[in-house]
Amino acid sequence: MFAYLAKRVIQAVAVMFVISLIAFAIQGNLGDPLRELVGQSVSEEVRQQLRDELGLNDSFVTQYLRFAGNALQGDLGTSYFFKEPALDVILKKLPATLELVFGATLIIVGFSVPLGVYTAIKPDSIISRIIMGLSIVGISIPVFLTAILMIFVFSVEYGWFPSYGRGDTVHVWGYWQTNFATADGWMHIILPSFALASIMLPLFVRLIRAEMMEVLQSEYVKYAKAKGINPWRIYFVHALKNTLLPVITVGGVQIGTMVAYTILTETVFQWPGMGFMFLEAVNRVDTPLIVAYLIVVGFIFVVTNTIVDLIYGLVNPTVNIARMGA
Amino acid sequence: MTKFVRSLAAAAVVAMAPVAYAETTVRVAYDADPVSLDPHEQLSGGTLQLSHMVFDPLVRWTQDLQFEPRLAESWEQIDDTTMRFKLRSGVTFHSGNPLTANDVDWTFDRLKQSDDFKGIFAPFTDVEVVDDMTFDLKTAEPYPLVLHTATYIFPMDSAYYSGTTADGKDKTEIVKHGDSFASRNVSGTGPFIVSEREQGVRVVFDRYADYWDNGSGGNVDKIVLTPIKEDPTRVAALLSGDVDFIAPVPPTDLKRVADADGVDLITMPGTRIITFQMNQERVEAFKDVRVRKAIDYAVNNAGIVDRIMRGFGTVGGQASPAGYLGYSEDFAPRFDLEKAKALMAEAGYADGFSITMMAPNNRYVNDDKIAQAVASMLAQINIKVDLQTMPKAQYWPTFDERAADMMMIGWHADTEDSANFHQFLTACPDEATGNGQYNSGNYCNEEADKLMLQANAETDPDKRAELLQKLEGILYEDAAFIPLHWQNLAWGAKSGMNAADIVNALNFPYFGDLIVETGS
Numbered sequence: 021m022f023a024y025l026a027k028r029v030i031q032a033v034a035v036m037f038v039i040s041l042i043a044f045a046i047q048g049n050l051g052d053p054l055r056e057l058v059g060q061s062v063s064e065e066v067r068q069q070l071r072d073e074l075g076l077n078d079s080f081v082t083q084y085l086r087f088a089g090n091a092l093q094g095d096l097g098t099s100y101f102f103k104e105p106a107l108d109v110i111l112k113k114l115p116a117t118l119e120l121v122f123g124a125t126l127i128i129v130g131f132s133v134p135l136g137v138y139t140a141i142k143p144d145s146i147i148s149r150i151i152m153g154l155s156i157v158g159i160s161i162p163v164f165l166t167a168i169l170m171i172f173v174f175s176v177e178y179g180w181f182p183s184y185g186r187g188d189t190v191h192v193w194g195y196w197q198t199n200f201a202t203a204d205g206w207m208h209i210i211l212p213s214f215a216l217a218s219i220m221l222p223l224f225v226r227l228i229r230a231e232m233m234e235v236l237q238s239e240y241v242k243y244a245k246a247k248g249i250n251p252w253r254i255y256f257v258h259a260l261k262n263t264l265l266p267v268i269t270v271g272g273v274q275i276g277t278m279v280a281y282t283i284l285t286e287t288v289f290q291w292p293g294m295g296f297m298f299l300e301a302v303n304r305v306d307t308p309l310i311v312a313y314l315i316v317v318g319f320i321f322v323v324t325n326t327i328v329d330l331i332y333g334l335v336n337p338t339v340n341i342a343r344m345g346a
Numbered sequence: 347m348t349k350f351v352r353s354l355a356a357a358a359v360v361a362m363a364p365v366a367y368a369e370t371t372v373r374v375a376y377d378a379d380p381v382s383l384d385p386h387e388q389l390s391g392g393t394l395q396l397s398h399m400v401f402d403p404l405v406r407w408t409q410d411l412q413f414e415p416r417l418a419e420s421w422e423q424i425d426d427t428t429m430r431f432k433l434r435s436g437v438t439f440h441s442g443n444p445l446t447a448n449d450v451d452w453t454f455d456r457l458k459q460s461d462d463f464k465g466i467f468a469p470f471t472d473v474e475v476v477d478d479m480t481f482d483l484k485t486a487e488p489y490p491l492v493l494h495t496a497t498y499i500f501p502m503d504s505a506y507y508s509g510t511t512a513d514g515k516d517k518t519e520i521v522k523h524g525d526s527f528a529s530r531n532v533s534g535t536g537p538f539i540v541s542e543r544e545q546g547v548r549v550v551f552d553r554y555a556d557y558w559d560n561g562s563g564g565n566v567d568k569i570v571l572t573p574i575k576e577d578p579t580r581v582a583a584l585l586s587g588d589v590d591f592i593a594p595v596p597p598t599d600l601k602r603v604a605d606a607d608g609v610d611l612i613t614m615p616g617t618r619i620i621t622f623q624m625n626q627e628r629v630e631a632f633k634d635v636r637v638r639k640a641i642d643y644a645v646n647n648a649g650i651v652d653r654i655m656r657g658f659g660t661v662g663g664q665a666s667p668a669g670y671l672g673y674s675e676d677f678a679p680r681f682d683l684e685k686a687k688a689l690m691a692e693a694g695y696a697d698g699f700s701i702t703m704m705a706p707n708n709r710y711v712n713d714d715k716i717a718q719a720v721a722s723m724l725a726q727i728n729i730k731v732d733l734q735t736m737p738k739a740q741y742w743p744t745f746d747e748r749a750a751d752m753m754m755i756g757w758h759a760d761t762e763d764s765a766n767f768h769q770f771l772t773a774c775p776d777e778a779t780g781n782g783q784y785n786s787g788n789y790c791n792e793e794a795d796k797l798m799l800q801a802n803a804e805t806d807p808d809k810r811a812e813l814l815q816k817l818e819g820i821l822y823e824d825a826a827f828i829p830l831h832w833q834n835l836a837w838g839a840k841s842g843m844n845a846a847d848i849v850n851a852l853n854f855p856y857f858g859d860l861i862v863e864t865g866s
Binding site (some may be wrong): 050051053055056057058059060061062063064065066070072073098100101102103104168171172175176179182183185212287288289290292295300302303305 | 381382388389390455461462463465466467492521522523524525526529544546547572573574575578579582583585586589708718737738739740741742743746757758760770777780785
């Protein structure tokens with residue numbers, strides 16, 4: 021077990037190194053940050069001087085070594101736009117993104133289970149057909165389009181929900197401001213959460229339905245039915261339990277995808293999280309912030325994947341941990 | 347805060363209540379927020395918009411592009427190179443310090459240190475303080491744009507910005523890409539003070555209680571500025587009543603905003619010209635004035651404004667917009683396909699040739715669509731265009747390399763003056779002076795340059811107009827570049843806000859003067 025753990029940690033460090041190298045290599049191709057930092061009529065000479073000051077004229081290796089040296093001490097550079105350490109900027113934006121992901125997760129869990137189970141039990145009913153049809157539509161429409169449509173229907177036409185931003189937030193701890201403490205905060209988070217959930221929800225409905233239908237065919241369900249056990253008990257206790265195992269595995273992997281979709285959702289809703297911040301940073305060629313974001317997100321992925329693998333091994337003893345590490 | 351803060355409607359209700367206290371809040375959404383609170387860190391629209399709220403200029407532009415006194419009460423030319431200004435008395439900064447000529451002197455020196463602003467102030471040598479309320483602005487040579495430049499002087503509180511911070515940094519310093527005292531703290535004489543700021547998310551302005559200008563009737567107590575970059579979201583925020591004022595309104599939503607109830611669309615011709623330049627060093631044919639003219643004749647400017655811009659632009663045949671000294675109605679947009687074909691044949695290019703073209707795709711309104719249209723228009727005179735568009739971050743370095751035969755560039759004159767277009771876009775490129783810095787066509791005409799120099803030393807407006815119009819005439823006859831249109835400006839505002847009174851072609855709404863009907 022210990023050898024496996026050590027191996028995984030070394031792997032994680034190697035992956036982080038590669039991520040930092042790639043992130044750093046990309047930044048040279050994003051364009052010239054100076055254009056965003058100075059006015060249109062500033063002379064080339066002054067711009068050159070600023071490039072020197074920022075160290076942009078050094079060779080790639082020099083720049084990377086300087087960056088890596090600082091990064092090992094926890095300094096991922098200073099954002100040109102925010103004029104603060106890039107890591108601080110990201111940490112300040114992180115709670116907003118996490119709350120959004122949390123909101124979307126609640127919606128996905130709350131809707132996908134009943135809808136998935138229902139469509140599995142009554143696959144031929146009209147309602148099931150409508151649900152399945154809508155799920156295809158949901159998967160096919162890009163998130164930003166869903167988001168804009170939602171704004172125009174629910175904010176502009178009906179005026180039920182606010183159209184942008186986080187609204188009233190309450191300070192909890194450190195950089196963490198929460199949306200869940202005020203009515204205004206709840207109103208603001210509902211639309212973006214649904215928009216973010218719009219891709220994943222149909223996926224999970226279909227997944228649960230498929231798994232559930234398979235389980236319902238199995239011998240033990242047939243046996244339980246024959247014994248005359250209450251069908252609800254069979255569906256929600258016996259069958260669902262076995263359905264959810266593979267669903268949870270897939271769900272863990274999908275969390276990463278969800279972080280990626282926050283970029284689109286946050287941009288449309290002007291949600292002040294780190295996805296929105298990242299897209300803005302790309303537009304502004306705020307290279308230190310871009311690199312820091314990629315590294316932070318890469319770090320989150322590496323850590324969660326490592327943990328998921330370890331837990332998987334613990335939960336399912338048939339997986340040979342020692343051989344997995346090999 | 348935004349939704350439950352007392353909105354305009356709420357303010358009206360409060361106004362009717364027995365307690366005669368009403369707070370008028372205006373919620374504003376722009377496509378970007380100012381990069382810094384330091385007015386000298388970056389020369390951009392966002393910075394100038396902020397400066398007009400928190401500071402006040404010596405003089406400012408009116409809606410018809412005339413000068414209006416602000417902190418300077420009056421001015422007179424006392425010799426060829428000296429303009430004497432009298433300051434308004436009784437003006438105080440947000441810190442409580444009174445405004446004196448020393449603050450202007452200090453601000454001038456700081457402007458000369460600013461990378462972004464020193465170009466504009468290059469012709470100026472000094473500010474000489476005569477007495478507390480009087481100072482002389484001096485130039486090396488007679489200079490016609492003294493008042494134009496004075497619109498950029500927003501006196502800063504010299505006492506407030508002097509000394510060192512707790513961690514030993516100079517409070518005066520201008521830091522371009524880092525943290526400085528001035529980028530986070532501000533004391534101006536303007537109608538609003540910054541009470542809260544989260545960069546990229548929200549800036550809150552409160553009315554400055556001791557603001558000097560009581561005559562304007564401005565009654566806004568609080569402004570909440572939110573940057574909303576996405577066009578559909580910004581429009582939705584206005585239509586749903588979440589904000590009261592937005593800029594810009596994207597061309598695709600003009601009709602929607604104009605037709606919506608309770609919301610007004612305000613439009614105005616802008617002063618930024620969109621052009622194409624033809625690189626004479628890369629393409630031999632572009633050296634022939636007949637070919638350049640043929641291209642100008644082949645491009646249907648009016649069609650582009652009509653179809654692609656949906657009428658939201660002003661068709662241009664020259665760089666200077668109406669109202670500028672160099673503008674003349676004689677330089678009408680050209681469009682005549684038969685003439686274009688004849689000119690191509692005359693120049694020996696009846697069978698045409700192939701060129702490359704580049705344009706940004708997120709810098710100007712519909713920039714990539716305009717480039718596509720121009721490319722297909724050129725195909726009609728047998729010029730085959732290989733078009734490439736890219737985001738502005740990649741476009742500008744490419745532009746500097748002069749990487750394509752035809753490149754798009756839009757320009758707004760910092761000085762609101764015709765000579766500025768020529769200096770950057772069409773003057774003979776010269777690294778020492780910086781002239782022709784954005785002249786990717788490598789067009790060079792010494793007579794035109796001479797006219798620009800003459801105009802820049804001519805203080806008589808009539809003679810200057812003559813010189814500048816002559817200059818524009820040369821560029822027109824030479825078809826030095828392909829002018830397309832001036833982008834229009836559009837704002838959306840809640841009805842009854844009187845927002846039309848405070849906007850201008852420079853896009854610095856004067857919120858201090860805004861009179862919101864609190865009705866009852």
